[in-house]
Amino acid sequence: xRKNIYVLTLAIASVLLSVPAVCASKKTAPESPVxxxxxxxxxxxxxxxxxxxxxxxxxxGPGGEKHQPxxxxxxxxxxxxxxxxxFDVRDGxxxxxxxxxxxxxxxxxxxTRLVWAAGYFADExxxxxxxxxxxxxxxxxxxxxxxxPDGSVHNVRLKRHVKGEEKLGNWQWRLDPxxxxxxxxxxxxxxxxxxxxxxxxxxxxxxxxxxHEEGPEQIYEVSDLGASFGTNGRRRSRxxxxxxxQSYRSSQFITKVTPEFVDFKTPSRPSxxxxxxxxEYISRVHLEWIGKNIPRGDARWLGELLGRLSPAQIRxxxxxxxxxxxxIEGFSKIVEGRIAELNQL
Numbered sequence: 001x002r003k004n005i006y007v008l009t010l011a012i013a014s015v016l017l018s019v020p021a022v023c024a025s026k027k028t029a030p031e032s033p034v035x036x037x038x039x040x041x042x043x044x045x046x047x048x049x050x051x052x053x054x055x056x057x058x059x060x061g062p063g064g065e066k067h068q069p070x071x072x073x074x075x076x077x078x079x080x081x082x083x084x085x086x087f088d089v090r091d092g093x094x095x096x097x098x099x100x101x102x103x104x105x106x107x108x109x110x111x112t113r114l115v116w117a118a119g120y121f122a123d124e125x126x127x128x129x130x131x132x133x134x135x136x137x138x139x140x141x142x143x144x145x146x147x148x149p150d151g152s153v154h155n156v157r158l159k160r161h162v163k164g165e166e167k168l169g170n171w172q173w174r175l176d177p178x179x180x181x182x183x184x185x186x187x188x189x190x191x192x193x194x195x196x197x198x199x200x201x202x203x204x205x206x207x208x209x210x211x212h213e214e215g216p217e218q219i220y221e222v223s224d225l226g227a228s229f230g231t232n233g234r235r236r237s238r239x240x241x242x243x244x245x246q247s248y249r250s251s252q253f254i255t256k257v258t259p260e261f262v263d264f265k266t267p268s269r270p271s272x273x274x275x276x277x278x279x280e281y282i283s284r285v286h287l288e289w290i291g292k293n294i295p296r297g298d299a300r301w302l303g304e305l306l307g308r309l310s311p312a313q314i315r316x317x318x319x320x321x322x323x324x325x326x327x328i329e330g331f332s333k334i335v336e337g338r339i340a341e342l343n344q345l
Contacts (some may be wrong), residue, residue: 041168041208041216041218042208042209042215042216042217042218043217043218044176044177044178044206044218044220045121045217045218045219045220046120046121046176046178046181046183046184046187046220047119047120047183047186047187048119048121049119050117050118050119050305053117053118053119053305053308053309054308054309054310054313056116056117056313057316058113058114058117058309058313058314058316058317058320059316059317059319059320060126060320061109061112061113061116061122061124061125061126061317061320062112062113062116062121062122062123062124063124063125063126063160067124067160068126069091069095069097069126069128069158069160070091070092070093071091071092071131071132072091072092072132072134073089073090073091073092073097073131073132073133073134074089074090074133074134074135075087075088075089075133075134075135075136075137075151076088076089076090076096078137078140078141078142079098080141080142082224084100084101084102084103084104084143084226085100085101085102085140085142085143085146086098086099086100086101086143087099087133087140089133089158095160095161096160096161097158097159097160097161098158098159098161099131099133099153099156099157099158100156100157100158100159100226101143101146101147101153101155101156102143102146102238103226103238103239103241103242103243104157104226104227104242104243105127105155105156105157105226105321106127106155106157106243106321106322106323107225107226107227107228107229107230107242107243107321108125108157108224108225108226108228109125109126109127109157109320109321110228110229110317110318110320110321110331111194111196111225111226111228111229112124112125112225113316113317113320114190114193114194114306114314114317114335115190115194115222115225117306117309117313117317118186118190118302118305118306119305120187120190120221120222121219121220121221122221122222122223122225123159123160123221123223124159124160124162125157125158125159125160126157126158126160126320127155127156127157127158127320127321127322128155128156128158129154129155129322130152130153130154131152131153131156132150132151132152132153133147133151133152133153134151135151136151155322157226164209164210165207165208165209166207166208166210167205167206167207167208168206168207168208168218169205169206170201170202170204170205170206171201171204171205171206171220172201172204173199173201173204173287173290176220177220178220182295182297182298182301185294185295185298185299186298186299186301186302186305187222188264188290188291188294189264189294189298189299189302189303189342190302191222191266191267191290191291192253192264192265192266192267192291193253193302193306193335193338193339193342194225194228194229194266195228195229195230195231195232195248195251195266196222196225196227196228196266196267197227197231197232197233197234197241197266197267197268197284197287198224198226198227198234198267199222199267199287199290200283200287203222203223203224204220204221204222204223205220205221205223206218206219206220206221207219207221226242227241227242228242228243229242229243229244229245229248229331230242230243230244230247230248230251231244231247231251232251232252232265232266232267232268233266233267233268233269233270233271233284234270234271234274234284235270235271236271236273236274245327245330245331248331248334249330249334251265251266252265253265253266253338253341254341257296257345258296259296260295260296261292261293261294261295261296262294262295262296262299262345263291263292263293263294264291264292264294265291266291267284267287267288267290267291268288268291269281269284269285269288270284270285296345299342299345300342300343300345302342303339303340303341303342303343303345304342304343306339306342307339307340307342307343309339311332311336314332314335314336315328315329315332318331318332
């Protein structure tokens with residue numbers, strides 16, 4: 001019986017795989033006011049020139065030192081979105097934070113800093129090795145085993161809720177105002193450099209910022225970067241898929257270079273053992289195009305930007321996430337090597 005189910009699963013997968021990936025782009029565009037350069041809510045913005053990249057503080061990241069969290073922390077509510085346990089807290093300055101537990105806390109903290117350094121928008125994330133949360137409920141629906149009896153949690157990422165920021169919706173890699181631009185192609189390259197394989201459209205957010213000095217703006221952002229610095233694609237073990245130095249070191253970066261284009265390994269299709277969930281497996285196969293057929297000049301452009309970072313800045317990004325000295329050096333060397341590869345295209 002089990003063999004028959006396995007054969008049937010393979011047959012379904014074969015049929016689905018025969019459908020070209022471009023079919024995934026025929027979904028109806030999400031309802032949002034963004035379908036051009038400007039709307040009543042302001043221009044759509046993906047990237048802003050980081051003319052100060054060589055002096056950006058990658059230890060504190062986009063939020064800077066002044067916005068880092070300060071205790072005591074008080075529980076607000078649990079957040080059941082996504083796959084990782086999360087909950088909201090307020091700190092001693094009455095600032096609201098989203099706390100993420102689990103294996104994504106460290107790699108996401110680093111990834112936001114490198115993406116921000118290149119001029120893209122990123123969440124204001126901070127990593128805390130230890131924190132205690134008052135008024136925790138007796139039991140969380142997810143992640144209870146990661147919470148101590150006194151409300152203590154370890155190795156967590158805190159994302160600041162920014163005043164004046166309003167979520168408008170999601171954007172799709174194939175349906176956005178930036179398709180075929182150098183800036184969007186550069187973002188695709190950045191995802192490959194980080195080995196961020198979880199590039200589902202629901203991880204892409206549009207935010208309206210009403211308090212910008214030149215008027216409201218619509219900011220396009222990849223807001224979930226936790227599946228970084230591990231394997232090229234999803235694996236059965238989360239421990240090797242995200243924030244794993246050995247996986248990152250042994251993973252492939254560039255797979256093909258032609259006179260005009262370059263292909264990257266990330267995002268790759270998931271492990272075949274995950275075919276037991278055909279729907280998810282096929283959806284991830286249809287993400288492979290994001291790392292393919294990127295103009296060499298656009299990939300080199302991103303490399304030139306990141307090449308302006310110093311070794312100390314890159315190490316500060318990993319230091320901010322609480323990695324060990326050996327891990328900081330190991331991850332940083334790989335990032336530096338990949339930046340060098342982009343500059344040689």
